[in-house]
Amino acid sequence: MSDGKTGLRERKKQLTYQAVSEAAISMFLERGFDKVSVAEVAAAADISKPTLFRYFPSKEDLVLHRFADHEDEAARVVSGRAEGLSPLEALRQHFLEGLDRRDPVTGLCDNPHVLAFHRLLYGTPSLVARLYAYQGRSEAALARALDPGTPVAARLAAGQIIAVLRILAMENWRRMDAGESAGQVHADAREAAGFAFTQLADGLLTVRSG
Known part of the structure; x- marks a missing residue:
């Protein structure tokens, strides 16, 4: 063919x-x-x-299909980063840019359709459980991007990074669901992301830069 x-x-x-x-x-x-x-x-x-x-x-996959393109997003950011940029800095910049453009993946999106979708997702236990499987594959892909040999250090780093991205997004979504606008939360979201990535950098000093 x-x-x-x-x-x-x-x-x-x-x-x-x-x-x-x-x-x-x-x-x-x-x-x-x-x-x-x-x-x-x-x-x-x-x-x-x-x-x-x-x-x-x-x-459940009928709903989580929307996440299919994002499953290896962190890995793609690391693999495609500019020369001289560390994996963590590339991911930090990518997340901050996502906040600025109100990317639904960051949780900072008050579009009514996105809010309704997130309520469906996080309000359905079987969907939440299935989402963890997607996140597990995201961790595995990121670990391979950090170090193709996928040693324990890279796997631990990937797990921590994906967890931080999830927590940041969930906090933003929680405030959207409570009625705040993306504009009201934006500054706090950027500050929280900056703090989170600084904390990661302090704790992941042993991870290779690729």
């Missing part, structure tokens, strides 16, 4: 992923995650239930 056909096939596959996931999330937001069956999602997307499961191994 030619590269053009392969690329077209992959794009069509990604569009299907997107369409099915968006249809499912819309139904979950309207009725609740536990009150919508996989069969109903398949019918709404005009595909069979077995076909749906070929795209999404579990019902």
Whole structure:
């Protein structure tokens, strides 16, 4: 098969992923995650239930598909950083830039649709549990980027970094959910991120810079 056909096939596959996931999330937001069956999602997307499961191994993956592009984001930031920039500094800059552009991944986003999605996510125990699996894969990818040999030091560093990113995002989301605006929280969020990355730098001095 030619590269053009392969690329077209992959794009069509990604569009299907997107369409099915968006249809499912819309139904979950309207009725609740536990009150919508996989069969109903398949019918709404005009595909069979077995076909749906070929795209999404579990019902939870229909929601967490939105995180798929972010699973190896920290690893990509480290691998693609500018020459002379440490992994931690690259990640710090990336997170601060995310805060400035109100990236939903940072938690600092008061868009009503994003808030509704986060309420669905964090208010559904099975989704929270599944999210930890995604974060585990993020840690593994980051550890490999920090050191391809993935020694214990790199794995410990990756675990701490991913945990810090999660805590910062959760704190921002908590304040958004309580009714504060992204503008009101922005300065505090940047200050908290600066403190967190300084704390990481003080504790991760033994990690190689790659």
